[in-house]
Amino acid sequence: MSTGQTILEIKGLNKYFGPTHANKNIDFTLKTGEIHGLIGENGSGKSTLISQIAGLYGHDSGEMILKGQHYDPQSPIDANDHKISMVMQELGVVGTLPAGMNVFLGRTDKFTKFGIINKKQLNREAQAIFEKWDLPRVPMNKLTDGMMIETRKMIELARALSVDPDILILDEITQSLSLNNRRKLVDLINKLKEDGKSIIVITHDVEELIEITDTITVLRDGAVVGNVMSAETTPDEIKQMMVGRAMEGGYYREDMVPEYGDEVVLSVKNVTVKGEIEDISFDLHKGEILGFCGLSDSGIHSIGKAVYGLSKLQKGTIHLNEKNADIKSAPQALRSNMGYVPKDRDNEALMIHASIRDNFVLPSLTELQGPIAFLSPAKLSRLASETSKQLSVKMTGIGQPMDALSGGNKQKVNFGRWLAKDLKVLVLDCPTRGVDVGVKAYIYSLMKQAKKDGISIVLISDELTEILGMSDRLFVMKDGKITKEIRRDEDFTEQSVIGVMI
C-alpha cells in the first residue's frame, strides 16, 4: 500500500451521552503510513472519538468514510473485519481466560470444530503473532488474572495486531509500560508505518507524543481545536491549545487588584485526603474569591469536597472562624451557612427526576421549618417560585421535573438555591460547566454580587480564563499539592499558570 493517501475521513461527527455533548462536529483525516496523535484533557472527547472508530459506540450524526466507502461499524468485531483494531485505556482482557484465548477473543470460530475449540492450534497462532511482532514472551495457557498489567497490555496488543489492522488505535498504552517495552512499542509502530499502516496514538505525555507522531490533533471540550505537524510544534503550543481559551471579553472582573476583607472566614490547615490531596493550607477571607486551577486530576476537585466536609481527612483541620468549629461533615457545613455547587450537576447536585421546587428548597429546609418542625408547602413553593423568578429560570412552573430544563437553567437552579440562604462560604466547582454564554455571564454577575455581599467563595475550575477572570488570589495545583500562589495584582496571566500546571 502506498503512503500518503486518505484512509479514514471523519466529517462532522457528533456523539452524546445523555445530555453530555461528548463529540462536537469532529473533522478528522487519517492517511496511510501516518502516526496520528490525539491529545486533550480528561473528558475532552478523545476516547469517545476513537471508540466510535473502533465500533464500541455508534455516532449520533456525521459520517465516517473508510477507504472511500461509508463506514459505520456495529461492534468492535465489525471494526476488526474492516481491519481496524484498538488497545484500550482500561484493561481489556478477560481474567478468567488464558492468554491465548484472550488474543482471539470473539474470533475463535476458525479454531472451532463441532463446538470444541482446538486450543493447540489457537495457542500456536497466538504465539506466532507474538513472534512476528517481537513482543515479550507470554505463557499462552496461563490465566491472565495473575499477570502483570504490562503483560496484559501485551496480550491486548497481540489481539489488536492479530487482525492485521490497517488502522491501529492505541489509547494511553505507554503509561503502563516499562521503558524497555515502550521502546519496543515505538519500533513496532514505526514498522507498521513502513508497511503503510496508520496508527492513532493517545497519550498525556506531550513530549512523547511530539516525538513519535507525524501529526497531532488537539481536542478540547469535545471539539477539535487544532491540528499541527509534530515536527513544527512545541510542547508549549500543544499545552496552550489543550488548556487555554480565548478571553471572552466583558463578563469577567475588570479590576486587576485583589479586594477582600482582612477577616479570615475559613482556615484550612495541613489537610490531607488519602490519594487525593496532600498538606493543603490556605486562608479564605471575607468577600474573597479564591481560585483553584490545575489539570483535572491535580486534586482541585477534591479541595471542594474536603472543604464542604465530604472527605475523610487523614490529617489537618478546616476551621470555620465564625462558629469557632472544625467542619467534619457535610450536614455540619450545611448548618454552618456554607454552600457547595459540585462539578457534576446532574449526578451530584440535582435530583433530576424530582420537581424544580424539591430541588430548590433542599438546602433551605432547616431555615423553612416552623413550630414542631412543620414545613409549610406554601412557604416552600413561595421560596422556589420567587427565587426562580429572580433568576429568570425558563420553566412552565415549579412543579416541572428538573430534567425538562436546559443545562443553563438547571445550573441557575443549582446555583441560585444557595443564594436564597444567608451564606458565609460558597464552594463552586466548575460553576459554568456546560452552560451557554448567556447563563455563564449571568453566573459571573451572581458571583460578583455574592462577593459584594461579603460571601467568601472558593472557585474551582478547569477553565483557566474563568479563574483568572474572577479570582482575587489563585492557587495552582499539581499532583494533589499547591505549587504556586498568585495574587491578582501580580503576574496574573495564563502563561505563568500553565508553566507550573502541566
Next chain:
Amino acid sequence: MMKNRFKAADIIPFISFVAIFVFFTIASKGAMLSAFNLSIILDQSMITIIVGCGVLFVIAQGSTDMTIGVNLGLSGVLAVHVGLAIGHPWAMLPLACIFGLIVGIINGFLVAKCKVPSFMLSIAELIGIRGLINYIQTVISAEYITNEMRVLNTSAVKIPMFIAIVVIMIYIFEFTKIGRYSRAIGENETTARFVGVPVDLMKITAFALSGLCAGYASILAVAQINGTNMQMGVFLEMKTVMAIFFGGVLVTGGASAKIYKVFLGALSIQIIINGLGLIGKSATQIQQSVEGVLLLLVLFITMMASRGRKIKPKEIEEEEKAAVQG
C-alpha cells in the same frame, strides 16, 4: 416525557383500584358493597396500612425493609410476655412500640453504618427472627391477653388508634424534613450527601420509624387473636411492600413515594383477597397465585413507566438551541 411517566405511575394504581373494585362488585353480585363487608375490608387493611406508612420512609430512600413481619411478630410476643411477667398486662402497649423501635434502630444502624444491603438484611432477619419467635413460642407457649384488654379489638379503640398513628406518619412524611430528606435520598443519594443531608442519620430514622410502626401494629395483631402465636406477621412484609408498589410507588423511591399510595395499594390488595373469598375462591393457593401474578404485573408496569428516563440527545440539543436563542 417525564410528565407522562409520572402520570402513568400515578394514574395506573387508581385505574386498577377502580377496576378491581368494580370487577369484584359485579362478580360477587353486590355482596362486596354491603356495609358489613366494607368494614371488614377496612378492618383487615389497618395493619398493612400502619406498617406500610413506616416502611414507606425506607422505600422512599430507595431501600427496602422486609423485616416488618418478623418485627411485628417478635415485638408482639415479647411485649405480651414481659407485660404478663411483670404483672402489668397493659404495659404491652408501650413495650410493643419500644421493642419494634429497637429492632428498627438496629436494622438502620446495620444498613447505614455497617453498609449491609437492606435486602440481604431482610433475608437474614426473615429467617433469623422468625426462628427466634418460634423458639420463644415453644419455650413459653402461646399466651393470652387479659379479658379487659379485649377492648383493644373493638372499633371504638382500634379506629382512633389507627387514625392517631397514621396522622403522625402523614405529618412526618409529608410535612417535615425527615420525609423530604428521605425522598431526596431516594432520588439521588449522592446529591443528598453533597447538599449536606445527614444521610446515615436519615436511614437509621427511616428504619426506626418502620420498626416503630411494626411494633405499634403488633398491638392490633395481638388484639385480633387475643394473644400471641407463631404465625404473627407471617407474610406481612410481602403484603405491605406489594401494597406500596401496587399503589404506584417506584422501586427507586424518591418523589414517587406518597402516603396516599399506601392506602390505595393496601385497599386494592385487601379487596382482591376479600373478593376472592366472596366468589368462593378463597383457597390460599388461588389467593397467593393471584397476588403473585398481580405483583408481577405491577412490577412490569413500574418498569415500563420508568423506561422514559432515558433522554434522547436530539431533544436536548433542540432544547439548548432554544435556550440560547430565547
